[in-house]
Amino acid sequence: MDVSPVSKNDSPVQEDSGLLAPGTQAPDFTLPFAPHQALSLSELRGKPVILAFYPADWSPTCGDQIGLYNEVLPEFQKFGAELLGISVDSPWSHKAYTEARDLHFRLLSDFEPKGAVAKQYGAYRSANGFTERALFVIGKDGIITWNYLSPISVNPGADGILEALENLPK
Amino acid sequence: MTKLKVPVSSEDHVQGPETAEVTLVEYGDYECSHCALAYPIMKRIQQHFGKRIRFVFRNFPLTESHPNAEAAAETAEFAGAHGKFWEMHDLLYENQPRLSGALLLELARKLQLTPAALSQALEDGQFTAHVRADFSGGVRSGVNGTPTFFINGYRHDGAFDFADLLQAIDEAIGTTSSSARG
Numbered sequence: 001m002d003v004s005p006v007s008k009n010d011s012p013v014q015e016d017s018g019l020l021a022p023g024t025q026a027p028d029f030t031l032p033f034a035p036h037q038a039l040s041l042s043e044l045r046g047k048p049v050i051l052a053f054y055p056a057d058w059s060p061t062c063g064d065q066i067g068l069y070n071e072v073l074p075e076f077q078k079f080g081a082e083l084l085g086i087s088v089d090s091p092w093s094h095k096a097y098t099e100a101r102d103l104h105f106r107l108l109s110d111f112e113p114k115g116a117v118a119k120q121y122g123a124y125r126s127a128n129g130f131t132e133r134a135l136f137v138i139g140k141d142g143i144i145t146w147n148y149l150s151p152i153s154v155n156p157g158a159d160g161i162l163e164a165l166e167n168l169p170k
Numbered sequence: 171m172t173k174l175k176v177p178v179s180s181e182d183h184v185q186g187p188e189t190a191e192v193t194l195v196e197y198g199d200y201e202c203s204h205c206a207l208a209y210p211i212m213k214r215i216q217q218h219f220g221k222r223i224r225f226v227f228r229n230f231p232l233t234e235s236h237p238n239a240e241a242a243a244e245t246a247e248f249a250g251a252h253g254k255f256w257e258m259h260d261l262l263y264e265n266q267p268r269l270s271g272a273l274l275l276e277l278a279r280k281l282q283l284t285p286a287a288l289s290q291a292l293e294d295g296q297f298t299a300h301v302r303a304d305f306s307g308g309v310r311s312g313v314n315g316t317p318t319f320f321i322n323g324y325r326h327d328g329a330f331d332f333a334d335l336l337q338a339i340d341e342a343i344g345t346t347s348s349s350a351r352g
Contacts, residue, residue: 064315065314067232067234067235068232068314068315070234071232071233071234071305072309075306075309101234101235102234104234155314155315156314157172157309157312157313157314158309158314159172159175159309159310159311159312162309162310163310
């Protein structure tokens, strides 16, 4: 990916896509993943993290992005990576969706203030009121190493994530 | 354009000559209804292009949503180990509405394979690694659902009805005959 080098201390630099660029420190956040439980990104320091912003729960099934990631999870885990889904849906929606689809990874709720974390990452669609379909891979040190902005209706697959995980410093 | 990362090899199940102008690779799941829709279309495509096409099927079972998909994929591989992969592949799609553990044994019997040997192979996971390898290769090649097709190594992102595939394959043939194959 064509990215101009940035130092860790620079303020967030954005690429043309508007997403936070590789080389940037991933902004920390704390979001609920269940009605009464929350997770901070900083808790996962020391392992690679995949952030998958997606527009909404309950999108059509059979080959949808979240369903695919649920299948591919063992491949991500080979790299010791933690996958987090993020949308503006409420924790109650995430809970029902997780149970209905038997998802094995956490979905975070960027619900209040709506889309605040997505905005920090440059992954919010103000016109629609939901998040972009955007992917980030964050290294063990908390630095973003890869990002990808997918057309909103296109499943970005998992190949880019796996390549980015392979390219992480060992 | 998204490219196939795992080239077609002797590990694959192939119909059609190696010298074919077009290689069509399908990543499919025996329990996926869209794949069942694609099945007769593949037959028509193969009929239409004859020896000009080589068809390859690889496993991409979505086991989280399809409880019988993994066992079905391993059953096809079991049949393949006895030289009957395509017979089993066809029977699985033709009988998809009845897919179950019992059906797998019934189909094995129908192909004169030993149901007890199939049960053992499934229990021992004899073909699990093969199916997993197909799946991993697919994920790395950008397979993001089923069915996903690759035409001469490039993912086909359009629809998979007969007319769309026909056109995409014709275009691929046009490209290969007018420029060096890469």
